[in-house]
Amino acid sequence: MARRNLVPLFFLIAATFPFDASAFKCGNSPLKCQALIDHITPEPTTFVEVQTLFAVRNLRTLLGANNLPRSTPPDQKLPAKQTLKIPFPCLCHRGAGISNKRPVYTVKKGDDGLKDIAEKVFSGTVTDDAIAAANGISEKDPVKVGQKLSIPLPCSCDEVEGRKVIHYGYLAESGSSLEGIAERYGVSVPTLTEINGLKDGSSIRAGQLLDVPIRACNSSIRSDSIDSQLLVANGTYVFAAHNCVQCKCDSANNWTLQCQPSGVKPSDWSTCPAMECGLGKNSVLLGNSSASACRGATCNYGGFSSNQTIFTTFDRTCSAAPAPGPSTGGKIGLKNWNIILLSLVHLMVLQLFCIGG
């Protein structure tokens, strides 16, 4: 009965308090994407506890978003006040983006209302209003131990300056400046200002949540691939093709996605299919460069298909042109002949002169 009465209230709240109105607009397509948000550990914890709190599918995904070694043990300790980037799926609806049905938080003993949960457990990345709206309750309602709350993390899937990006919910540290954040994440100050609805020259306070659009690497993934929308933020790595492939993005590599076989047990396939460019003895493993026919060309990830196929492609077209090595050698040979011939002519001319003299 009580729930029934709450339904109209939910719509009222949702209409009156949209999620943080100034930032994290999510207006244009696509409607779903991957996003990142900061989490500051309120107390000492472990990687696996953070993974569980945010329902991140596996530990590797959490480690990849933070560019930490894959070998990091699940129970490795994290001190209090440690910042981690949390990867999560984002869903756009009516101009705002929120995490897609997760995480779900179970109220614990000692939690003192929605505001306390929002600020203490979720580092202020969500507001009590937003949690209330997402769960159809009032932000003043008391919460009960064991109650399950859907936590709507703010996010966006919007393109920025005509480019697909990963939106990162960045929690400003004390002393943060827009210039500093812009430089660290390769974004311009005007872009940060505009996307966050800030006034020109405004200062940033510690704990303020900012939408930082991180540039992603370009890839050769086919449009008919299941993961044709794959975007990998700079400074992170992800697993693709049911975990068979590991791809990283580093701006130092000219914004090109670098993928290789992951060596991880696949999630939906019994084994990983072949991951190479070309056939037979000239084939090149995904991520490696060709030493023969197409010298220096890298074998790139091209996506995957439901019929247990991983697509690959060389990063440039390899024509049947002769390999550079031997042909250059041939030219040097010819040049040498020219020199010898020239010398001979020289000698003959000299001889003629001598005879003439």
Ligand SMILES: *[C@@H]1O[C@H](CO)[C@@H](O)[C@H](O)[C@H]1NC(C)=O
């Ligand atoms: C990748 O590059 C192609 C052409 O160079 C461009 O059309 C595409 O938008 C780029 N993708 C990203 C994600 O930057």
Ligand SMILES: *[C@@H]1O[C@H](CO)[C@@H](O)[C@H](O)[C@H]1NC(C)=O
């Ligand atoms: C990309 O990420 C790397 C590694 O985190 C970092 O060193 C580099 O500055 C970033 N590049 C840009 C343009 O943000």
Ligand SMILES: *[C@@H]1O[C@H](CO)[C@@H](O)[C@H](O)[C@H]1NC(C)=O
């Ligand atoms: C970097 O990538 C661009 C476009 O993808 C290309 O035109 C350029 O030649 C590349 N630069 C280097 C140094 O590889």
Ligand SMILES: *[C@@H]1O[C@H](CO)[C@@H](O)[C@H](O)[C@H]1NC(C)=O
């Ligand atoms: C190909 O890549 C694998 C790792 O993915 C590496 O162990 C191997 O040495 C590479 N082979 C060549 C010929 O570069």
Ligand SMILES: *[C@@H]1O[C@H](CO)[C@@H](O)[C@H](O)[C@H]1NC(C)=O
């Ligand atoms: C799997 O599907 C792709 C297209 O999605 C096709 O190009 C490929 O030939 C198929 N492979 C097999 C073994 O059926």
